[in-house]
Amino acid sequence: MGNRSATSPANAALTLRNVTKRFDGASGRVTALEDITLDVREGEFLAIVGPSGCGKSTLLSLLAGLEHTDEGSIRLGEQPVEAPGRDRLVMFQQDALFPWLNVLENVLFGLRLKPDLTEAERLESARYYLNLVGLGNKEKARPHELSGGMRQRVALARSLAPNPRVLLMDEPFSALDALTREQLYGDIQEIFTKRKKTIVLVTHNIREAVCLGDRVVLFSPNPGRVQQVFDVNLPRPRRMNDPALAALASEVTAALSSHLAK
Amino acid sequence: MASKLPRPVIPTFVALLILGGWEWFVRSGRVSEVLFPAPSHVLAWFWESLLSGELLEATWVTMRRLIVGFAIGAALGVPLGALCARVRWVRDTLGVLALGLQTLPSVCWVPLALLWFGIREEAVLFVVVMGTLWAVVLAVQESVLNVPPLYLRAAQTMGSNGWHLWSRVIFPAALPGVLSGMKQGWAFAWRSLMAAEIFVVIIGGFGLGSLLNAGRELLRMDQVMGVMAVVMIVGLLADLIFFSPIEGWLRRSRGLER
Ligand SMILES: Nc1ncnc2c1ncn2[C@@H]1O[C@H](COP(=O)(O)OP(=O)(O)O)[C@@H](O)[C@H]1O
Ligand SMILES: [Mg+2]
Numbered sequence: 279m280g281n282r283s284a285t286s287p288a289n290a291a292l293t294l295r296n297v298t299k300r301f302d303g304a305s306g307r308v309t310a311l312e313d314i315t316l317d318v319r320e321g322e323f324l325a326i327v328g329p330s331g332c333g334k335s336t337l338l339s340l341l342a343g344l345e346h347t348d349e350g351s352i353r354l355g356e357q358p359v360e361a362p363g364r365d366r367l368v369m370f371q372q373d374a375l376f377p378w379l380n381v382l383e384n385v386l387f388g389l390r391l392k393p394d395l396t397e398a399e400r401l402e403s404a405r406y407y408l409n410l411v412g413l414g415n416k417e418k419a420r421p422h423e424l425s426g427g428m429r430q431r432v433a434l435a436r437s438l439a440p441n442p443r444v445l446l447m448d449e450p451f452s453a454l455d456a457l458t459r460e461q462l463y464g465d466i467q468e469i470f471t472k473r474k475k476t477i478v479l480v481t482h483n484i485r486e487a488v489c490l491g492d493r494v495v496l497f498s499p500n501p502g503r504v505q506q507v508f509d510v511n512l513p514r515p516r517r518m519n520d521p522a523l524a525a526l527a528s529e530v531t532a533a534l535s536s537h538l539a540k
Numbered sequence: 541m542a543s544k545l546p547r548p549v550i551p552t553f554v555a556l557l558i559l560g561g562w563e564w565f566v567r568s569g570r571v572s573e574v575l576f577p578a579p580s581h582v583l584a585w586f587w588e589s590l591l592s593g594e595l596l597e598a599t600w601v602t603m604r605r606l607i608v609g610f611a612i613g614a615a616l617g618v619p620l621g622a623l624c625a626r627v628r629w630v631r632d633t634l635g636v637l638a639l640g641l642q643t644l645p646s647v648c649w650v651p652l653a654l655l656w657f658g659i660r661e662e663a664v665l666f667v668v669v670m671g672t673l674w675a676v677v678l679a680v681q682e683s684v685l686n687v688p689p690l691y692l693r694a695a696q697t698m699g700s701n702g703w704h705l706w707s708r709v710i711f712p713a714a715l716p717g718v719l720s721g722m723k724q725g726w727a728f729a730w731r732s733l734m735a736a737e738i739f740v741v742i743i744g745g746f747g748l749g750s751l752l753n754a755g756r757e758l759l760r761m762d763q764v765m766g767v768m769a770v771v772m773i774v775g776l777l778a779d780l781i782f783f784s785p786i787e788g789w790l791r792r793s794r795g796l797e798r
Binding site: 339342343344362363364366367368370373374376377378379387388391392420421422423436440 | 688690691693694695696697698699700701704708709712713715793794795
């Protein structure tokens with residue numbers, strides 16, 4: 279464990295090179311991200327963790343193509359990332375489900391934008407993913423009729439159904455209660471092992487990052503930088519109360535506090 | 541014990557009491573029946589003009605104008621409002637103009653419409669369109685600007701953009717606001733139409749407003765009061781039959797009910 283140099287880009291799904299992003303806000307110029315160099319390997323679950331304001335959401339927006347870098351480059355495979363695309367779907371913190379559509383129609387939204395599928399294939403795929411997240415019996419329900427945890431499950435199904443190459447998750451569990459969260463950690467790991475997706479998760483919860491990530495990237499704030507990268511070599515499925523996991527989490531916490539103390 | 545009675549019982553009772561008192565007051569000869577007709581006189585006029593077809597004809601003429609004018613106003617207002625929301629400089633020009641014109645009572649358009657179009661159907665329609673348009677433009681602009689950015693970001697990452705984004709995300713998300721703008725536009729159109737019909741009497745286009753004005757000229761107070769009641773009922777029915785059910789359904793299906 280400990281620091282690790284960047285992997286060779288050969289098996290990298292996402293490649294970030296010297297990425298810097300600034301915002302001109304009301305209180306002057308903010309450097310949200312500075313000189314980020316990082317590779318996300320194909321089939322890897324990468325967890326990015328850091329205190330609030332360290333540029334996690336900004337990084338995800340850049341990867342999604344919703345924002346543009348000021349310096350540096352981001353590539354998906356060989357392609358530069360310049361605009362949103364179906365190969366990188368995002369799961370947001372909350373309430374990004376469309377309230378005018380029912381659960382099934384929400385999951386179909388992304389699928390309907392894939393022209394090469396027949397309607398029957400779309401339906402089959404939407405139902406498959408709804409079953410995968412355990413909501414096969416809720417397809418006619420409206421989002422407001424579901425609990426917060428169910429809504430995030432639907433959001434997960436919606437992001438998975440169009441079969442993106444990379445799944446980007448922006449603190450998708452932070453609005454949920456501890457029990458629901460624990461359940462979803464289980465679901466996500468099961469899906470990750472079954473479907474072999476590349477996943478980038480950002481979170482401010484260190485234990486969550488260690489529980490889910492193959493690697494944990496610790497960000498430090500002002501400006502947002504990569505501080506340290508940790509390998510997590512624990513068997514899956516992992517449980518939050520596993521002592522080995524707790525030990526690694528406190529190692530990450532210590533690294534963060536020592537940096538913030540400086 | 542009162543709570544055991546069905547809810548409409550008390551209002552009905554009170555209404556009958558008031559009407560009865562009014563009837564008795566007029567019949568007792570304390571006021572001139574010409575200036576202050578009893579409910580039975582108004583009812584008699586209502587029945588008579590219903591049988592002669594005069595009332596239905598006038599209602600039909602008015603409804604046609606209202607629906608056509610409202611449709612034109614809404615059909616222009618929705619794209620213009622969307623344009624205001626989308627393009628900064630359109631918002632700073634047309635949007636601001638709409639804000640100003642919306643505060644103008646629509647009866648103020650009548651003299652202008654008469655000079656531009658003459659005493660013709662177009663003048664009446666113009667006034668109705670002006671009454672509807674600006675309220676709809678403003679409502680559409682506001683509700684499009686208030687669409688949560690999260691919906692747009694989610695849709696964009698799934699590959700939605702351009703017309704797809706507008707028709708499948710922005711408009712559905714803005715719909716509750718657009719609808720209440722339409723409702724307001726309808727109320728303005730209704731008021732402006734009455735104003736226009738009272739001022740502009742067109743041969744072959746005798747609407748409720750004209751009937752009201754004719755009542756004044758003929759010194760038929762029963763007709764004046766009868767038409768006023770009909771105008772009120774038509775306004776209520778439009779809300780009850782058209783807007784309220786759509787609004788209710790929209791709110792229920794999205795869980796916006798309090
Ligand atoms: N659109 C924006 N305009 C101005 N400043 C922004 C914008 N988005 C983010 N920032 C700033 O960039 C920094 C990083 O924000 P963010 O990526 O949201 O952090 P995190 O998700 O880690 O909490 C913060 O200081 C924030 O104020
Ligand atoms: Mg954030």
